[in-house]
Amino acid sequence: MNLATYVLQLMSLMNLDLTLRTEIQKAVATLFNQSVEQVQLQPTNKEFEGSHTVVCFPLTKLSRKGPEETARLIGEHLIANSGIVTRYNVVKGFLNLVIADSVWASVFESVFSNPKYGSLPANGKEMMVEYSSPNTNKPLHLGHLRNNFLGYSVAEIFKANGYKVHKVQIINDRGIHICKSMAAWQLYGNGETPDRAGVKGDKLVGKYYVEFDRNYKAQVQELIAQGVPEADAEKKAPIMKLAVEMLQRWEAKDEEIYSLWKTMNSWVYEGFDATYKRMGVDFEKLYYESNTYLLGKDEVLRGLERGVFFKKEDGSVWVDLTAEGLDQKVLLRSDGTSVYMTQDIGTAILRFLDFPKIEGQVYTVGNEQEYHFKVLFQILKKLGFAWAEKCYHLSYGMVDLPSGKMKSREGTVVDADDLMQEMVDDAEKQTRELGKIEDSSEEEIKALAEMIGLGALKFFLLKVDPKKRMLFDPNESIQLQGHTGPFIQYTHARIRSILRKAASMNISPAVENIIALEPAERELIFQLNNYTNKLQEAAREYSPAVIANFTYDLAKEYNQFYQSIPIFNEADPAKLKFRVALSKAVADLLKKSMSLLGIQVPEKM
RNA sequence: GGUCUCGUAGCUCAAUUGGAUAGAGCAGCUGCCUUCUAAGCAGCAGGUUGCUGGUUCGAUUCCAGCCGGGAUCACCA
Numbered sequence: 033m034n035l036a037t038y039v040l041q042l043m044s045l046m047n048l049d050l051t052l053r054t055e056i057q058k059a060v061a062t063l064f065n066q067s068v069e070q071v072q073l074q075p076t077n078k079e080f081e082g083s084h085t086v087v088c089f090p091l092t093k094l095s096r097k098g099p100e101e102t103a104r105l106i107g108e109h110l111i112a113n114s115g116i117v118t119r120y121n122v123v124k125g126f127l128n129l130v131i132a133d134s135v136w137a138s139v140f141e142s143v144f145s146n147p148k149y150g151s152l153p154a155n156g157k158e159m160m161v162e163y164s165s166p167n168t169n170k171p172l173h174l175g176h177l178r179n180n181f182l183g184y185s186v187a188e189i190f191k192a193n194g195y196k197v198h199k200v201q202i203i204n205d206r207g208i209h210i211c212k213s214m215a216a217w218q219l220y221g222n223g224e225t226p227d228r229a230g231v232k233g234d235k236l237v238g239k240y241y242v243e244f245d246r247n248y249k250a251q252v253q254e255l256i257a258q259g260v261p262e263a264d265a266e267k268k269a270p271i272m273k274l275a276v277e278m279l280q281r282w283e284a285k286d287e288e289i290y291s292l293w294k295t296m297n298s299w300v301y302e303g304f305d306a307t308y309k310r311m312g313v314d315f316e317k318l319y320y321e322s323n324t325y326l327l328g329k330d331e332v333l334r335g336l337e338r339g340v341f342f343k344k345e346d347g348s349v350w351v352d353l354t355a356e357g358l359d360q361k362v363l364l365r366s367d368g369t370s371v372y373m374t375q376d377i378g379t380a381i382l383r384f385l386d387f388p389k390i391e392g393q394v395y396t397v398g399n400e401q402e403y404h405f406k407v408l409f410q411i412l413k414k415l416g417f418a419w420a421e422k423c424y425h426l427s428y429g430m431v432d433l434p435s436g437k438m439k440s441r442e443g444t445v446v447d448a449d450d451l452m453q454e455m456v457d458d459a460e461k462q463t464r465e466l467g468k469i470e471d472s473s474e475e476e477i478k479a480l481a482e483m484i485g486l487g488a489l490k491f492f493l494l495k496v497d498p499k500k501r502m503l504f505d506p507n508e509s510i511q512l513q514g515h516t517g518p519f520i521q522y523t524h525a526r527i528r529s530i531l532r533k534a535a536s537m538n539i540s541p542a543v544e545n546i547i548a549l550e551p552a553e554r555e556l557i558f559q560l561n562n563y564t565n566k567l568q569e570a571a572r573e574y575s576p577a578v579i580a581n582f583t584y585d586l587a588k589e590y591n592q593f594y595q596s597i598p599i600f601n602e603a604d605p606a607k608l609k610f611r612v613a614l615s616k617a618v619a620d621l622l623k624k625s626m627s628l629l630g631i632q633v634p635e636k637m
Numbered sequence: 638g639g640u641c642u643c644g645u646a647g648c649u650c651a652a653u654u655g656g657a658u659a660g661a662g663c664a665g666c667u668g669c670c671u672u673c674u675a676a677g678c679a680g681c682a683g684g685u686u687g688c689u690g691g692u693u694c695g696a697u698u699c700c701a702g703c704c705g706g707g708a709u710c711a712c713c714a
Contacts (some may be wrong), residue, residue: 371712529673598672
């Protein structure tokens, strides 16, 4: 067996990058009698020949030679011994390597012949991802869309990395906020229901929340005009007194209030369910704050006994995190009741009891709560839970408007349902204008518009690094061309069209006798091969943006290939089959990676 | 004020985690549909990476100090 054959067999077991790294390590060992652990390998800049570049500056210490000489020696050695490098060039300290086309072909073969390419094998680990978790007094808005798409996508990314994932959310169904809506509804609602009003339940409850605010402000102003100090006025406004009283009666399980609360929450849930359905997100289990808000108290008291926490003179219980660089934080009020943090401690513990095999939790919550989660994880650690180390706050930036932050009180909130509808309407309008869908039914056009509109929206929100704030301009509709979801969907549809044509011509995709490749083909194989790295990186960084940008690059690359090489003009049957196979592999991977973003791709568009 | 975070082309975002001449899209300009879908492709133009220093062979990236946004520092959730 010659070297090349041996290497090709090896390729099916190892990936190309790993093989290259090993070969470089061997080269360094032989040439300089030294060992390197980390070889700096990066993609070659487009302007130079080659696909992989070894950064040789760090190796000069081992070689005791200049960077260019070091690069040249390694290059020569790889050509003589590796069996996969055919040429090289050196620019400054950068060693650019040209990989043999036969190797690329075999890399592609292993991708193409693997029906599960796109997902890593199960690793036996379990993860929990919490996302959404809205309050039940207002409808979902643009910020929630980012949250939901992020959480859903991160969960899917972990699944593709081999984890078993549990998606959950906690519903903040309790507290003064919902009592405000209840108070306003009782005062001004005249028995209005979603059915009677013809609006979604969450919208109706949201309307009364706004109504509360309006009346409350008016009442406060009136009291101030009567000479009441502002602080007093805020407490004495009759509508606020009603809401506070309702909260107390709710906590005492007063039947009338409890039933009103249940009714109004059920309206909200129905509304949310419709929105979630359209968003395409789902949850395995819902936690309700009304069930869990007392849970943390026992754990805090136990911690107090063990000396993890301390009590102040007024009876309130605190944790001291000054040694960790944080502050002191109250965990139980002087009257013995729980605070937000107390609940979160309880809920975290409950979830590990419900799902004993999870190794950690991901909390998809806005970056305004970074401090809260730092404290929470420190407390869990202090209580001795080993899994506290594996809890992660998936902190994302706000979605800002050109005018600044969205504010419900100023009416600048971008409603989730409205925005989705606008996107779908835009997509439908453009689909009809382009007129490529003559043979489609109305139903199919609607379904396609839904796919494109939501694809554009999701991609728009997910392509940005989650950690960063992002800007949304409601006056400029989200693009359907360029660096967008529809661009990728279009590329997929285009490929499917090619595959349909190939099938009708009885051309079956295959990889056989491939000796030489076009640059565009090599580039595509490179991208396909790089997917696994990106998938792992996306999980490591908790970042759907990594997948979104990879997918865009792959589609972009394919379109260049598509433009430069007319597939069916090819006379050589082996090349023809290979190009169909390459197209199929790209389409399959586009579909797979888009699904990690929660975006579907069409057969035609 | 303390802590955290961000500042890249007119606009929205990238940059393989310290690597080469900082890349895409949109907007603007120029080409390409009688050949697989023009929601596409090719090209032009657009940059003192907020500023000043430092570390390094090499800095958008790390450090320090300014300038400018944002968040947070509740017995609210």
